[in-house]
Amino acid sequence: MQETKEDKKIKIGQICNKISTVLFVLFFIDVCVIPIMQMEFFLISVAVIVVLFAISCIVGHICLKDYKPE
Structure with missing residues (x-):
């Protein structure tokens, strides 16, 4: 069975979620382990996590904007 473009978008959106x-x-x-980390490492790791979170949320939202589960 051939997957349609919509099926692929739905799978990508679910993976992003x-x-x-x-x-x-x-x-x-x-955030809970701030006291045992160096401040520079903490700031870099938070920045990376926030950027990746924003990207995955945006991609997931775009892929699933017309998706309505049955």
């Missing part, structure tokens, strides 16, 4: 969830959890773990 899962990635966003993992990044959200990582952000809170990162």
Whole structure:
């Protein structure tokens, strides 16, 4: 069975949502362990997590904007 373009967009959107969830959890773990990290490493890791979270949320939203689960 051939997957349509819409099916691929839905799968990509669902994967992006899962990635966003993992990044959200990582952000809170990162914030909870501030005292044992160097400040420079903390700031860089938070910035990377926030940028990746924003990208995955935007891509997931674009891919799933017309998706309505049955």
